[in-house]
Amino acid sequence: xxxxxxxxxxxxxxxxxxxxxxxxxxxxxxxxxxxxxxxxxxxxxxxxxxxxxxxxxxxxxxxxxxxxxxxxxxxxxxxxxxxxxxxxxxxxxxxxxxxxxxxxxxxxxxxxxxxxxxxxxxxxxxxxxxxxxxxxxxxxxxxxxxxxxxxxxxxxxxxxxxxxxxxxxxxxxxxxxxxxxxxxxxxxxxxxxxxxxxxxxxxxxxxxxxxxxxxxxxxxxxxxxxxxxxxxxxxxxxxxxxxxxxxxxxxxxxxxxxxxxxxxxxxxxxxxxxxxxxxxxxxxxxxxxxxxxxxxxxxxxxxxxxxxxxxxxxxxxxxxxxxxxxxxxxxxxxxxxxxxxxxxxxxxxxxxxxxxxxxxxxxxxxxxxxxxxxxxxxxxxxxxxxxxxxxxxxxxxxxxxxxxxxxxxxxxxxxxxxxxx
Amino acid sequence: xxxxxxxxxxxxxxxxxxxxxxxxxxxxxxxxxxxxxxxxxxxxxxxxxxxxxxxxxxxxxxxxxxxxxxxxxxxxxxxxxxxxxxxxxxxxxxxxxxxxxxxxxxxxxxxxxxxxxxxxxxxxxxxxxxxxxxxxxxxxxxxxxxxxxxxxxxxxxxxxxxxxxxxxxxxxxxxxxxxxxxxxxxxxxxxxxxxxxxxxxxxxxxxxxxxxxxxxxxxxxxxxxxxxxxxxxxxxxxxxxxxxxxxxxxxxxxxxxxxxxxxxxxxxxxxxxxxxxxxxxxxxxxxxxxxxxxx
Numbered sequence: 001x002x003x004x005x006x007x008x009x010x011x012x013x014x015x016x017x018x019x020x021x022x023x024x025x026x027x028x029x030x031x032x033x034x035x036x037x038x039x040x041x042x043x044x045x046x047x048x049x050x051x052x053x054x055x056x057x058x059x060x061x062x063x064x065x066x067x068x069x070x071x072x073x074x075x076x077x078x079x080x081x082x083x084x085x086x087x088x089x090x091x092x093x094x095x096x097x098x099x100x101x102x103x104x105x106x107x108x109x110x111x112x113x114x115x116x117x118x119x120x121x122x123x124x125x126x127x128x129x130x131x132x133x134x135x136x137x138x139x140x141x142x143x144x145x146x147x148x149x150x151x152x153x154x155x156x157x158x159x160x161x162x163x164x165x166x167x168x169x170x171x172x173x174x175x176x177x178x179x180x181x182x183x184x185x186x187x188x189x190x191x192x193x194x195x196x197x198x199x200x201x202x203x204x205x206x207x208x209x210x211x212x213x214x215x216x217x218x219x220x221x222x223x224x225x226x227x228x229x230x231x232x233x234x235x236x237x238x239x240x241x242x243x244x245x246x247x248x249x250x251x252x253x254x255x256x257x258x259x260x261x262x263x264x265x266x267x268x269x270x271x272x273x274x275x276x277x278x279x280x281x282x283x284x285x286x287x288x289x290x291x292x293x294x295x296x297x298x299x300x301x302x303x304x305x306x307x308x309x310x311x312x313x314x315x316x317x318x319x320x321x322x323x324x325x326x327x328x329x330x331x332x333x334x335x336x337x338x339x340x341x342x343x344x345x346x347x348x349x350x351x352x353x354x355x356x357x358x359x360x361x362x363x364x365x366x367x368x369x370x371x372x373x374x375x376x377x378x379x380x381x382x383x384x385x386x387x388x389x390x391x392x393x394x395x396x397x398x399x400x401x402x403x404x405x406x407x408x409x410x411x412x413x414x415x416x417x418x419x420x421x
Numbered sequence: 422x423x424x425x426x427x428x429x430x431x432x433x434x435x436x437x438x439x440x441x442x443x444x445x446x447x448x449x450x451x452x453x454x455x456x457x458x459x460x461x462x463x464x465x466x467x468x469x470x471x472x473x474x475x476x477x478x479x480x481x482x483x484x485x486x487x488x489x490x491x492x493x494x495x496x497x498x499x500x501x502x503x504x505x506x507x508x509x510x511x512x513x514x515x516x517x518x519x520x521x522x523x524x525x526x527x528x529x530x531x532x533x534x535x536x537x538x539x540x541x542x543x544x545x546x547x548x549x550x551x552x553x554x555x556x557x558x559x560x561x562x563x564x565x566x567x568x569x570x571x572x573x574x575x576x577x578x579x580x581x582x583x584x585x586x587x588x589x590x591x592x593x594x595x596x597x598x599x600x601x602x603x604x605x606x607x608x609x610x611x612x613x614x615x616x617x618x619x620x621x622x623x624x625x626x627x628x629x630x631x632x633x634x635x636x637x638x639x640x641x642x643x644x645x646x647x648x649x650x651x652x653x654x655x656x657x658x659x660x661x662x663x664x665x666x667x668x669x670x671x672x673x674x675x676x677x678x679x680x681x682x683x684x685x686x687x688x689x690x691x692x693x694x695x696x697x698x699x700x701x702x703x704x705x706x707x708x709x710x711x712x713x714x715x716x
Binding site: 073075076079080082083101191192194244245246247248249250253379380382385386388389390391392395396417418 | 469549552553554557569570571572573574575576659661662663664665675676678679680681683
């Protein structure tokens, strides 16, 4: 009897499990009670502000429910869902190689003929075209918010030592030396989270790499070896000014340490600024373009499309989804978004006025921006793993020249493996 | 009369067949079919979505020239060997101690079993904090340079992961050893006492041989588990620094889903399955032979 009971219970639970399993998966398709849409965001940081905007949208669209999904490791999740043919209705994602994967699989609707496109800054539209398959000049993703990466500095410390904002590489090194001599920690690095090792690389490479490098590399006409030596040298030079345990410090802990004034500078992006503010409301920070070159005109602000909006094909509610995208791009709403995120807007005339990023505002408005080089690398190419490996070799005391040669050879090798269409 | 008797014989209730049938169908649909599909995809060039073609054995051949896969196998074997040995040694010592007539035995057992109830992701995150903050502070305090940095950011990251895996893994292994120890007849020990076998001699000549079945289970299960190590690594280093702690399971996940190499990594997964099965069978053969000899 007992055994029977147990068997029945087990079979019962299993059956219930499968039945409820089916139930939840078909829920998305039913549109009986109003329209339900899913907005997939690849940035966990913007979930709150998106929710606010969705609520605002709902004031005028009462019958529409928009559910926001913002999982960790969103790029992978989205690709997995693409494999299952279970796409959301609207995507809000970076203009990077994850976007290319989604776009080239033909998952997004062409929005080129929508009214709001004429109100978007051309430089950012161009960045999205550049990551489209075959560089097709069609708007499958509308640039929404943009970011800026460079050197974030503690304003009070710069004042204390009377330091001017460095405009060239030599000036930058002087500043680092001066801070070190004064007993300050010049640079804080958080390479335990490998993605942060990309930040200095992106800034240096966007200033110094040959202009057509990304196209030529893709076509196999050039290599990292022979073009990226100076970039790697400067990258390693920075490590001389980093704290001792730079390979063991996480992004979160590093942000807290920086907010508490434990270092003068950190190389990261505007997305990190509200983390500092959260940890210490009194911190005074600003940002300047990374001066990788001694030719001032070459020192761009690294800026890319941080969030673009796309409408998925085969969405049952394409019209509502389009309406939502258009709502998001209204200047008032775009402003609300960038104010919350310390970001910049791709919508013309919507400016970021916050002083924490004032140092790069002019360059951005003037279009002195260069996109993140890693947005152009193939998606299987894990630059941060290669960079942290080079840094690990550095901490083990390997000779810089040998280290760089090995690193660049690895770059080419791994790039070729990943560069398949 | 003769015919009636065998007809009565199948007294097994039909309900059992129904239950087994249902479970078999469920298992087949949700376990066997996905597995077979994975094997099928390993012969294609599928990226996880879109169109695909059969490419024969290309994925499997490519594996032998792929440095990443080679390094991942090296790391995984190194990790599995170290951890399997250490976890069994420590568990055995713990089990013997906990089986002795000490006070608060059950309370202590409960404490040792606690880590097993926590998910290894949570344990990983907790230790992440310990390695990043507490240990470096301690190291700086007592002036040992090697301890003053986060071990997970150095060449020795593997030892951090080994330590955490031991912390989680010992609980289960200790439990099996305790169960084994309790099944040993006390008469045997009495006889040993009379013959003058005590201390280490008693352990090596009596306790350990009689623990053979538990030893077999623990060796096979822990080797299998550590060859497929995944969650501790994802929680602590995500395979870094560089790729120095990328195990095969981590590589499969990262490159398969994140890097658009779904088919190739399916082949890798099939390969890992074969390797784990071979090693387990090999271990069972040797260890069971040993059991027979001792039995």
